[in-house]
Amino acid sequence: MTLHEDWAAIPQGAHGAAVALGNFDGVHLGHVHLLKSLHAARPDLPLGAVTFEPHPREFFRPQDPPIRLMLPAVRARFLHEQGVKQIFQLPFDADFSHLSPEQFVEEVLHRALGVQHVACGPDFAFGHRRAGSIDFLAHRLEVLGIGLTVVPPLTDISGPFSSSRIRRLLQEGYPERAAEELGRPWFIAGAVTHGDKRGRLLGFPTANIPLGRHIEPARGVYAVTVHHPDGRVIPGVANIGRRPTINDGQESRLEAHLFDTNEDLYGQTLEVSLHRLLREERRFDGLDALKAQIAEDASQARAALGFAV
Template sequence: MIHEGWRALPPEARGGAVALGNFDGVHLGHAEVLRAAHQARPELPLVALTFEPHPREHFRPDDPPFRLTLLPAKAAALAALGARAVIAIPFDAGFAALSAEAFVEEVLHRGLGARHLACGPDFAFGHRRGGDVAFLRAAAEARGIGLSVVPKLADGEGPVSSSRIRRALQDGYPERAAALLGRPWAIRGPVTRGDARGRTIGFPTANIPLGRHLEPARGVYAVRARLPDGRIAAGVANLGRRPTLGGDPVSRLEAHLFDLSADLYGQELEVALLHFLREERRFSDFAALSAQIAADAAAARALLGA
């Protein structure tokens, strides 16, 4: 359940063990924060507090899209880790001006009625990031609230982080991103109308704008999609700007799902990028493109056992 803001929360969202963070991607390190909150007070409801939009989107609105998960997907991933409620604080100019002391008193203490907190070691909050973990520990203790500070999770390549996952995706390694996330990375969004060129060669596609999602490496991927009714369909997808067809101003995902004839226009799909097959490139003509799409589909079927 997603709750926007911290005022007038229902009973199930108050008095809990609260995990704090931006949680972009909800990766394995984030899972440790939720686990620590629950283990400290297992008798309390587990609550995740996050910010929407991501603070970076507020302070640097002209940056290219970078999000790994938008709020619905983030909330679903947090719920899968046991969060009974997700508190999405609207991050606007007014909230950005809130002092660190006010954040603890008004949001965590009065608003959420938090009884235990968990966060990473670099969690910062309040106006100009004036509050750090040391400040949070003292402020929480003064109000009888416990705090668990969770060390960064690391592997042989270094700390698990959202920025590291973004780099893996932008470099064309979705498998590396999946290992850090604990699940394949997926783009979730509504199916929009395309120009239906794929239907003419037997490869109809579901077109999904990237929107505020990070743009991973442009090219062709083996994918699995979750349909609105819960079914899973294997497929092949192109992510890019279709240079052979004249080029698009922005990238989009075009997914051809194997052995599926349903009309998905207007419905929401979640398309997981599993394997990078090749880079996007311009072909000499439509026939050459068609032949390559057939080869890509065969390669994706072989990889996915579809």
């Protein structure tokens, strides 16, 4: 897999791909359906993906809370797992946002990326103020000798699979339902940072990971598994929120307690997968009550994950 981040400097060797267009946030089952449909349409061409960084919504609405299901490096990894050979991660800045639909097709897809075939969903819009329609795309690509496959969305009883639907499920506290649409548990990836060591004093040391640009799911306590860089998958319990009992005024954070593990994790990049929301965030009357509840949370998480209490 090759990642290209400067569309004005794409090597000739990367030309000639069949590319899927989209943000691919989460690389969920709907995205997989799009990529498989493209490969079925043009199995003779290298499979590629054209995506954007930052997410256009992040660019246009920087004041909004973070929305990302995954960060770029993780997205590239999962695209590669789906057979994508060329990832064109186009910088979405002011200049790019002002490209007309014609410029996007002619200058970016045709001249810079040299694509031979394109696939997208029926609602894909592009160019300045999203003025480019599927009909326009089909016409311009045909003139340029580039093929187009419009792929109907993957749907279930609730409608089309989408990143926005998965975000909503996470914010409502249903990580197990989000996992069904992602094809895997949703996780937060990040480096372990130093906290106030309060968890250790309570008898439950935690790995503290800033949410960063990840969307904040429902605040509360979750049964989790933690993927360690050495390949281990460690069960645990995690809190996501602002710690109202301590009331430290900090922004929301993820604090994960790894079961039966006592090691220095500072600086390690962990992936914390959410499996089930055990309870919502709430305030307790003092640290003793909080400590008792954490013990109960840990017991429930072990049971939820299928491990002996």
